Amino acid sequence: MEDTTTIEEGETNKDIEVAPALIAVHPTQKSVAVAVGSDLRIFDIEAGCAASLVDDLGGPFHRDSIRAIQYGAEGKLFVSAGDDKIVKMWSTKSWRCICTVCSEKRVTAVAISNDGLYVCFADKFGVVWVVDLVGFEGNQTLVNKKATQLLSHYCSIITSLEFSPDGQFIVSADRDNKIRVTIFPKSPLDGAHEIQSFCLGHTEFISCLAFVCARECLQSFLVSGSGDSTVRLWDISSGDLLDNCEVGIKAGLLESNGSTEQHDHAVTDICTIQDGVLLAVAIQSLQGIVLMSCNLSARTLSVAKVVSIAKETFIPTSLGTSPSSRLLWMVTGVSNLPGFDYLSFARVRVISGFDVEQEPAIIEDNKIPGGDTLLENLQGSAIIDEKIFLAAAEAVKTAMCNLLIKKQYPAEKREFRKKTRNDRKVKF
Amino acid sequence: MSETELNLTLSKSTGLPRKRFYRARAHSNPLSDSHFPVPTSPSHVDYSLHYPHYFPSSGQINSSKKIQFADIGCGFGGLLISLSTLFPETLMIGMELRDKVTEYVKERILALRLANPGQYQNISVVRTNSMKYIPNYFEKGQLLKMFFLFPDPHFKEKNHRRRVISPHLLDEYAYVLGVGGIIYTITDVEELGEWMRACLENHPMFEALTEKELEADPVVKLLSSATEEGQKVARNGGLTFQAVYRRTTPS
Structure with a gap:
């Protein structure tokens, strides 16, 4: 046995x-990103060549499989994250890594608020975290950024994370057939406590x-x-x-x-x-x-x-x-x-x-x-x-x-x- | 189970099930994958199964009546039974993760209904993991009262996320409670009592009841006296720590 x-x-x-x-495509198709395993490949279509990623921390950008890549709605920001429990935010102008945040658990999904001020990521234990980029100009590198808890699905893998087009809600889906719609608060660092609805009906993940x-x-x-x-x-x-x-x-x-x-x-x-x-x-x-x-x-x-x-x-x-x-x-x-x-x-x-x-x-x-x-x-x-x-x-x-x-x-x-x-x- | 065996588990004098035949573990892991059936959504909850007196046939939908009290981790069901006669027109449900305990409560309610015709028709029990499936049972703002009596303390910090009152789970409880709905918590573990109070105090959608309101609420007295766990604490002369909070609209 x-x-x-x-x-x-x-x-x-x-x-x-x-x-x-x-795969992810820039909102105005300036570039296309493909992630395979720990490899992140970006092709700059405007320039007609591969974009070279720059990370002050050096070394490989990701050490394990990338599970989520996402461009911001305005196209200035790009986020990659995955099994190495590291979330990297890149400026799409210079392809410099502007911010690296460590997660406690493996990351399964990412989402960027429509105004580009907040980056959210979900982990395998069902917690959604938020990092604020308020006041960020685009040229400096943000160090020592920490993520705070936004909301949580009780011990379930979150499979997808999206902001509603009007920016009012953050929607999270899990492997327990559940979609949760939460009001995205004015001060997200205090957590998102008000649930608008649950979309229930699926019979599988x-x-x-x-x-x-x-x-x-x-x-x-x-x-x-x-x-x-x-x-x-x-x-x-x-x-x-x-x-x-x-x-x-x-x-x-x-x-x-x-x-x-x-x-x-x-x-x-x-x-x-x-x-x-x-x-x-x-x-x-x-x-x-x-x-x-x-x-x-x-x-x-x-x-x-x-x-x-x-x-x-x-x-x-x-x-x-x-x-x-x-x-x-x-x-x-x-x-x-x-x-x-x-x-x-x-x-x-x-x-x-x-x-x-x-x-x-x-x-x-x-x-x-x-x-x-x-x-x-x-x-x-x-x-x-x-x-x-x-x-x-x-x-x-x-x-x-x-x-x-x-x-x-x-x-x-x-x-x-x-x-x-x-x-x-x-x-x- | 044959009929003679089934009858053995019932007390000869009262007709109620005897607890010794429903011995269960004291704890259950809320994090493990569950394999019992879970309703897809609140509209899939079969009320005729739970409250046949109010919902005679399964096809008929009596939308006017909904469950309004939920006893989370109801244990052997003592509170439900006390509340049943106190609020005879309110539908209430106990939620329990341990299957043997759920079986016991089920038998107990059936026996009570049999012994007291017309009574105890408004209470029922379901085996589920309330930490995972609360939104599958209740719609937004459906509940008036939620009870968390003597929950598992989970002392280790590593296991704090197994506690049934936590900042994130309160978001879900606030969702199923209507504005003005009340959450009742009690424990004999001081550390857990402080934890539950702190979670509720720091949540933007809950406010504490005043001393006056607590005194006026007949349910508060039942918290320590009605449940098996509460009686045990009282027998041993232990202290209890309660926190009773009202759901408010966020500012």
Whole structure:
């Protein structure tokens, strides 16, 4: 008994070390960032070359897998954080690290307030921390900055953190199927105590959050993706579920009777495109993306189209876009893939043509802004064997399941575990 | 369990379940993953299961009546039973993490309903981890009173985050309590008493009840007398430390 448990745990730990590649795009598409493992790669599209990151602390910027990267809404700030419990804030002008904050636990998500004054990050124990950059001008380096606790989900991994477009709320989602909407206070360093609502309805872990808001419409709505293969639309001020789209079934991945394996088609990322009525959704095992349209007056979600990627095994692990451009950036990749020599690799692809008249299509590599130079820099190596991508997608999936899905023991095993408990040894 | 076995656990004279058959551990780990069912949202809580007298069929939704008192960590249910007759028209629920204890309270309530027709229909119990799932059971501002009587003290600093009253959990309690709702805490551990008072005092959405208000509140007297744990403390002549606070609107 003892032996089997240790082996199981050993396996789990190895799988968790696998981290998916992440992508983020500057709000005006000045640069694109890709994180694979502990590697942070930034390509300056305006200059046409890789940005060289400068950190006064020296050494590697991150020592373990990066789990979250984010540009500020104004594009002046960039934040990276991850398993090494270090949060780094970069100026996007000079690509200097302006501030390094240590976290007590591994960091799982980051968010920057819309005014760029506060950086929030969430850890694996469910605590959201805040660092203030009030009075920061952009040229100096901030030393000895400390994070203070903002709010907490009770002992649950926070998977996603977002500010509402009007800056009024901070929204946090966890692996216990819960989305919490908290009023972002005037003095965040005193904590955020007033909960506006809880958005409850998902039946599995929540993996991603995004906001949709049409230009003419002042109100914004929240969209969430989950391990239950659904994308849901919420009214955050009341917490009401407005619509539930079973994207796994609609995209033809899942049989409606649920005959396929349960966690095969978890939604992994959602990205709002352009004015926010179109959503790009990444799903595990789907080679491509699902495009969803959001009807804000009717408050409904529907699958518009499945954009599949032909001729290449490409299951995106992360999506990114900038509000100004009409391009969707995708990355697939993984760090520390067991059994392969490549330490960390990634593949970047771009979809264009989200205008009404056009059909969304994959752009050829040489047509991507920045061209081959960009790809060489962001991908790390030129050409990678197809087989690895499949193995990578599988590894990412296992890691995500191990991390976010509760362990279920079969009934007989549970009974056995109970019987061997000391307090249950009944004397007759 | 066969019928004869089941009957063995009930007292012959009173028909109530006997505690010796429901021996449980004194502590339960609130941080571990739970595998009992949890309602997806407050609207998924099946009231007909808990209060069949008020909600005869499961399909019928009687939206006018909702749970208003919650006893968090209700233990063997002594407070619920005292409150039941004091507030006969208020729905209340006890939340307990230890499954054996929950079973006992369930049987106790059923036996009381049987012995006193028409009474004890407004109380029920559920096995859950209230530190994790409070928002799954109650809507915003739904509750009038919350009780935290003799909670696990968790002395080690490392384990302070397991305490049921903590600055962050108070945010969630403030969410489910309506403005004016009252939170009652009591303990026989001085250190924990100070901790709970400090947490409530420093929270922007709670204010202490005045001495006068405490005296006028009939529930306050029950805190130390109604529960099994409280009676034990009284038997041993121990001191108790209480903190009673009201939910306010943040300034």
